[in-house]
Amino acid sequence: xxxxxxxxxxxxxxxxxxxxxxLAVLLGLAGALARxxxxxxxxxVVGPDDHGVLMVFGFLGTAISLERAVAYRSGGNKGPHWCxxxxxxxxxxxxxxxxxxxxxxMVGSKQVADLGHLLAGSLWIASMAxxxxxxxxxxxxxxxxxxxxxxxxxxxxxxxxxLWTGHVDAVVLAPMWLMFLVLTIVGExxxxxxxxxxKPHVEGIVLALCxxxxxxxxxxxxxxxxxxxxxxxxLAVLLAYMLQHDVxxxxxxxxxxxxxxxxxxxxxxxxxxxxAAVWMFAPVQEGGYWTDMGLHALxxxxxxxxxxxxxxxxxxxxxxRPMPFHPVLWAPWILVQGGLLxxxxxxxxxxxxxxxxxxxxxxxxxxxMLLSDMGLVVFGRRILQAKRLRRAAEPQWSHAPRHRMGHxxxxxxxxxxxxxxxxxxxxxxxxxxxxxxxxxxxVFVILVxxxxxxYGLSKSSLSGNGTLSAADRTAGDAGHPSSDGGDLSAGxxxxxxxxxxxxxxxxMSFVPSSIRLPAGNRLVVVFANTGDQRHNLTxxxxxxTGNVPVGAKVTLDVGVVGRDAVAWCALAGHRQMxxxxxVHAVGGRPAARESGSSEDTARSEGLSSDHSDLSxxxxxxxxxxxxxxxxxxxxxxxxxxxxxxxxxxxxxDITERKERLARGLTRTVWGYDEQSHPRDRTTEPLSxxxxxxxxxxxxxxxxxxxxxxxxxxxxxxAGPAVPQEMMRNIEPGKSLDYTFTADHxxxxxxxxxxxxxxxxxxxxxxxxxxxxxxxxxAVDAEYLLIGSEMYLxxxxxxxxxxxxxxxxxxxxxxxxxxxxxxxxxxxxxxxGRVRLWILDAGPNMPLSFHVVGTQFDTVWSEGRYxxxxxxxxxxxxxxxxxxxxxxxxxxxxxxxxxxxxxxxxKYPFVNHVMSLAEKGEHGLIDVR
Numbered sequence: 001x002x003x004x005x006x007x008x009x010x011x012x013x014x015x016x017x018x019x020x021x022x023l024a025v026l027l028g029l030a031g032a033l034a035r036x037x038x039x040x041x042x043x044x045v046v047g048p049d050d051h052g053v054l055m056v057f058g059f060l061g062t063a064i065s066l067e068r069a070v071a072y073r074s075g076g077n078k079g080p081h082w083c084x085x086x087x088x089x090x091x092x093x094x095x096x097x098x099x100x101x102x103x104x105x106m107v108g109s110k111q112v113a114d115l116g117h118l119l120a121g122s123l124w125i126a127s128m129a130x131x132x133x134x135x136x137x138x139x140x141x142x143x144x145x146x147x148x149x150x151x152x153x154x155x156x157x158x159x160x161x162x163l164w165t166g167h168v169d170a171v172v173l174a175p176m177w178l179m180f181l182v183l184t185i186v187g188e189x190x191x192x193x194x195x196x197x198x199k200p201h202v203e204g205i206v207l208a209l210c211x212x213x214x215x216x217x218x219x220x221x222x223x224x225x226x227x228x229x230x231x232x233x234x235l236a237v238l239l240a241y242m243l244q245h246d247v248x249x250x251x252x253x254x255x256x257x258x259x260x261x262x263x264x265x266x267x268x269x270x271x272x273x274x275x276a277a278v279w280m281f282a283p284v285q286e287g288g289y290w291t292d293m294g295l296h297a298l299x300x301x302x303x304x305x306x307x308x309x310x311x312x313x314x315x316x317x318x319x320x321r322p323m324p325f326h327p328v329l330w331a332p333w334i335l336v337q338g339g340l341l342x343x344x345x346x347x348x349x350x351x352x353x354x355x356x357x358x359x360x361x362x363x364x365x366x367x368x369m370l371l372s373d374m375g376l377v378v379f380g381r382r383i384l385q386a387k388r389l390r391r392a393a394e395p396q397w398s399h400a401p402r403h404r405m406g407h408x409x410x411x412x413x414x415x416x417x418x419x420x421x422x423x424x425x426x427x428x429x430x431x432x433x434x435x436x437x438x439x440x441x442x443v444f445v446i447l448v449x450x451x452x453x454x455y456g457l458s459k460s461s462l463s464g465n466g467t468l469s470a471a472d473r474t475a476g477d478a479g480h481p482s483s484d485g486g487d488l489s490a491g492x493x494x495x496x497x498x499x500x501x502x503x504x505x506x507x508m509s510f511v512p513s514s515i516r517l518p519a520g521n522r523l524v525v526v527f528a529n530t531g532d533q534r535h536n537l538t539x540x541x542x543x544x545t546g547n548v549p550v551g552a553k554v555t556l557d558v559g560v561v562g563r564d565a566v567a568w569c570a571l572a573g574h575r576q577m578x579x580x581x582x583v584h585a586v587g588g589r590p591a592a593r594e595s596g597s598s599e600d601t602a603r604s605e606g607l608s609s610d611h612s613d614l615s616x617x618x619x620x621x622x623x624x625x626x627x628x629x630x631x632x633x634x635x636x637x638x639x640x641x642x643x644x645x646x647x648x649x650x651x652x653d654i655t656e657r658k659e660r661l662a663r664g665l666t667r668t669v670w671g672y673d674e675q676s677h678p679r680d681r682t683t684e685p686l687s688x689x690x691x692x693x694x695x696x697x698x699x700x701x702x703x704x705x706x707x708x709x710x711x712x713x714x715x716x717x718a719g720p721a722v723p724q725e726m727m728r729n730i731e732p733g734k735s736l737d738y739t740f741t742a743d744h745x746x747x748x749x750x751x752x753x754x755x756x757x758x759x760x761x762x763x764x765x766x767x768x769x770x771x772x773x774x775x776x777x778a779v780d781a782e783y784l785l786i787g788s789e790m791y792l793x794x795x796x797x798x799x800x801x802x803x804x805x806x807x808x809x810x811x812x813x814x815x816x817x818x819x820x821x822x823x824x825x826x827x828x829x830x831x832g833r834v835r836l837w838i839l840d841a842g843p844n845m846p847l848s849f850h851v852v853g854t855q856f857d858t859v860w861s862e863g864r865y866x867x868x869x870x871x872x873x874x875x876x877x878x879x880x881x882x883x884x885x886x887x888x889x890x891x892x893x894x895x896x897x898x899x900x901x902x903x904x905x906k907y908p909f910v911n912h913v914m915s916l917a918e919k920g921e922h923g924l925i926d927v928r
Contacts (some may be wrong), residue, residue: 017066017084020091024058025370027098029363038356045098052170054094056177057124057161060303062090064184065131067314068150072134074317083137086130093123121165128158145203146190149210153183156214163221172224174295175231175279176217181303182235182272183210186242188310193247202245209238232279239276239302243269257312257325264309264333271301271340283660289347289355300362301340304369308333311373323376332372335365351653353707353733488523488541492562492588495520503581505531508574508755510581519588523558533711533729533754537581538570547571547710549731562588571710572759572798619662620811620818620920627660629824630688630815632783634770634837637693645697650674650690652714654706658796659687659764661811661818667790668798669764670708670752687816688786688841689750689767692718696745696771702738706730711754716740717892718748718769727753745773746863747784747839747894761843762791762799764816768839768894773860779898780832785814785849787889787911787921788841807844811920812911818920825906825926833900834925836909842891848912851925854899855883861895869898886912901927 030041031051046054065086072083100116135151157180160173190206212234220227243249248269252262278284278294312323342358345351499517503510503525511530517523527537529548537556538544545554562585569579639646652672659669672689692700700719706712711729719740721727730736751757752765768786789809793800803809811818828834835858840847859867867884887897901907904927911921 014066014070017062017087017091020087020094021059021063021066022370024054024062024091024094025366027094028052028054028059029366032359032363038360042098045102050097050101052174052177053124053161053164054097055299056181057090057127057157058094058097060181060307061124061127061131061157062087062094063314064181065090065127065134067317068131068134070317072138083130083134086127086134089123089127089130093120093127096120096123117167118165121161124161125158125165128154128161132158144191145207146187149187149190149207150184152210152214153180153187156180156183156217172221175220175228178295178298178303179213179217179231182298183213185303185306186210186238189242189246192310192313205241206238209234209241213238228279228284229281232276232281236273236276236280239269239272243273260325260329260333261309264305267333267337268302268305268309271297271305275302283658289657292355293344293347296343296362297340300336300366304336304366305333308336308369311369312376315373315377323373326372326376328372328375332365332369335368336362339363339365351655351707353705488539488558488563488565488583489520489560490563490588492520492560492585494522494560498522498524500524500526502526502528503537504528505535507531509578510537510569513580514582514584516584516586517561519562519585520560523561523583525556525558526553527556528553534571534731535569535574535579536571537567539567539583540565544570550711550729561585564588572763572801574756575801617819617918617920619665621822623660623662624817624819625823627817627820629820630817632785632815632821632826634782634784635691635693637695637772639694645699646694647699647701648692648694649701649703650692651703651705652689654704654708654712654765656708659816661790661792664795665792666796667792668796670712670760670798671764672714672767687764687766687788689765691767691784692769694742694769694771696742696774698771699739699741700769704730704736704738706732706734706736708732712760712765713753714738714750715753716748716750716769718742718746718750718771723753729754742769742771744863745771747771747837747896749839749841749892749894751841756801756804758804758843759799759801761841762789762804766841768837768841770837776835779835781826781828781834782837783826783834784837784839785909785923786816786839786841787812787814787847787849788816789813789843789845789916804843809845809916809919812845812916813920814923819922821909821923825924828901828925828927830904830927831900831902832927833898835896835898837894837896838887838889839894840889840891844891845916846891846913847889847916847921849887849889849897850885850910850912851897851899852908852910853905854901854907855885856887856897856899857883858898859884859887859895860897861887861889862893901925904928 027042027046028051031046031054033039033041066084069083069086073080097116097120100112100119104113104116132151132154135147135154139147139151156176160176160180163176164170164173186206187210190203213231216227216231216234218227220231243266246265246269248262248265250262251258252266253259254262275294275298278290278297282290282294284291284294308329312325312329316323339358339360339362342361343355344358346353346355346358495518497518497520499521501515501517501523503512503515505511505528508531525537525545527545527548529535529550529552532550534547534549536545536547539558541559543556543558545556548554561583564585565583567581567583568575638648652674654670655673656668656670658666660666669687671687674690694700700716702714702716704714709732711731713727713729714736715723715727716738719742721738721740726736726738726740728736748769748771750767750769752760754760766786766788768784770784790811790813791799791803791808792810813819814821826834836849836851838847838849856867857869859865867882884897887895889895907925907927909923909925910917
């Protein structure tokens with residue numbers, strides 16, 4: 001038996017730098033869980049907004065810098081040490097950012113956090129600058145297209161982290177950060193698989209596409225509406241071209257390491273192409289699940305999977321230790337792919353719980369990658385010895401040729417580490433020089449664009465173009481800092497003393513409703529949620545508890561208080577119902593004017609307070625023409641023709657999602673979704689919940705699951721129920737079984753009954769139950785229309801509670817979209833009879849239903865006929881040949897009308913409260 005070769009000395013400096021990357025991964029994953037709203041592990045150390053920068057520059061940026069520094073030093077004669085400044089600076093920044101965050105939370109000073117942001121950003125800038133210098137030095141040593149590609153990548157990373165240091169929002173910069181990693185991987189693949197990329201035209205095309213990616217990254221940041229599709233298209237072409245020429249297509253079915261790497265790379269390209277497709281076709285401008293899916297399909301699916309594939313190539317070169325292949329490496333790949341598939345399923349279905357579960361599985365996958373890599377490095381020598389013993393014990397004839405790629409005998413060993421490389425002797429041609437000038441020129445143009453145009457990027461103007469964070473999805477109508485910047489100290493000197501107060505909840509108010517403390521004291525609030533649903537406590541300086549579950553307690557350090565102020569619950573509508581906490585600083589300054597109104601929100605979103613520019617009749621009608629309507633036909637009865645009473649079962653999922661109202665205008669709705677929705681759904685969800693249809697005597701069983709981020713409930717008007725049992729609040733992740741028997745016919749409203757009900761209904765939490773009378777005659781067409789109002793907050797936000805309480809709707813609609821039945825009329829054959837079921841969901845305004853150009857010969861409302869064409873059901877006092885012009889309904893009332901139209905034409909139907917008709921409660925019946 002041959003002895004195992006003596007290992008080289010352990011590189012302690014490199015190992016210490018690798019520890020920085022491990023710390024960055026742990027902190028970044030903690031930020032990922034907080035960002036997804038799963039769990040906040042280190043709330044005072046790392047927040048949701050730190051997740052991206054820690055993963056990109058703290059983890060992968062430092063790892064890339066270390067590997068490149070090792071490669072550059074190994075390929076030189078003098079063994080330069082300056083190149084290790086790149087990973088050193090990156091590692092120090094990784095430690096500094098969370099450390100200053102912790103100190104900031106302890107002393108209650110935002111200035112400490114701002115200073116940490118600046119220092120960490122400066123160190124990452126220095127790290128990227130040194131990495132760029134390494135590539136320049138490599139290019140001078142051995143000019144090649146792959147080095148130019150990685151030089152472009154470092155330039156993009158340098159610009160991206162510089163903009164972050166200048167307080168440009170991470171959600172704006174995330175695609176650019178990922179392009180830094182994508183271009184680095186592309187350059188590495190061209191370098192490692194050079195035999196298939198060595199043809200001049202292939203390398204030249206890849207380099208040209210990399211240049212296009214750099215330009216598209218700049219466009220995406222400066223003009224997201226144009227940039228996302230442009231970047232997606234260029235990225236798709238680049239990855240498709242790489243996949244076409246990569247060796248992975250021919251090796252994924254092999255056994256051992258070769259098959260493992262090939263499988264990883266093929267799956268990585270697939271996720272990268274999916275991310276490109278999402279950026280090209282999905283509504284990523286509006287935030288939400290699709291924006292998140294595009295970013296993580298690229299970050300986890302392409303980038304992290306490529307890291308998993310190449311770890312056994314990169315790590316041994318850094319730590320000077322073997323890392324043999326072992327089947328345990330399949331576990332991280334399976335977990336990451338599974339997490340992404342779950343996340344994708346949650347995105348398609350709008351299921352928050354499934355999306356969160358997928359995020360958690362992905363986090364576990366990344367952690368398992370770290371553990372498996374560490375284990376294989378630590379026990380690598382023993383594993384190799386065991387393999388040699390097994391091979392020595394096998395019969396010699398059993399050693400058949402294998403497709404494998406050992407760590408000491410690879411065809412993809414890096415050029416810098418090879419003693420002989422025929423490409424090293426190649427002199428620069430005019431083509432290579434031209435490409436180099438193109439690359440340098442493009443980088444220069446991008447830097448100029450960002451120096452002069454980057455100042456226009458800010459959190460307030462572009463925060464809506466990125467992924468919704470968990471706080472964004474949860475906050476609802478969260479208030480904004482006061483006009484004086486939200487500083488509660490007001491310049492009053494700190495006394496060094498602390499005032500601690502206990503705050504609880506009774507109904508929809510804080511107890512006590514006001515507190516007093518000496519001016520200059522530090523305020524610490526112990527907030528106990530003793531109410532029946534989730535609440536939070538938000539102060540004008542931005543300090544907030546986050547949403548606190550029922551029965552939980554949170555301690556919040558507000559900081560030094562030197563002036564009077566008002567704190568509030570930032571959940572939608574809660575402040576308007578009285579959830580305010582007065583803070584009186586004795587001996588301090590009077591309260592500054594605080595914002596948080598709808599007008600302030602609108603200004604912060606870049607909209608006028610009444611949204612007249614985006615919610616105009618023309619804008620609403622234009623969008624209705626280009627979108628599919630909700631099918632207004634009454635859903636079929638699954639038990640039609642089957643006699644007797646029936647048990648009907650449904651599962652409702654409470655979700656939070658974006659709903660587009662017009663081009664450039666969205667709102668956040670809280671809705672009821674049913675897996676087998678009786679009405680046809682469009683590709684863009686609309687707010688009315690599913691329509692339940694049955695007959696008198698039927699029993700309905702509804703399993704309600706809360707996938708939202710706050711407390712919700714449901715109230716069915718269609719049957720008796722004990723409110724304290726059936727209509728109680730359920731917390732996120734919890735469920736409720738609601739059972740009722742339909743004792744009476746009618747069209748009945750159901751809605752969320754959580755306080756404030758007006759806000760929950762205005763945010764889309766309503767639907768209809770149709771219990772059909774037994775004596776209804778057949779008609780030629782039957783439709784159901786649900787009237788409702790919308791009270792717009794900021795673009796993409798929930799309903800404006802001030803407008804709701806003031807009963808000032810911006811939009812009115814039938815079936816959740818204004819004017820949709822003008823562009824897509826309800827069909828009726830000439831001479832046909834139509835029955836129109838009407839329900840007023842409100843929450844506030846009456847509905848006076850009228851069809852222009854004709855009259856109703858049958859009117860049924862709230863359980864009785866007001867007018868009937870049938871002698872058997874003639875209403876008391878009805879005159880012969882009588883007719884009606886409107887069906888008058890108050891909120892929560894419903895009924896139906898019947899009419900016959902003999903002449904062809906288009907007959908408008910409206911809410912004859914004409915201001916509401918002009919806001920969208922308008923449609924057409926097309927008679928042919």
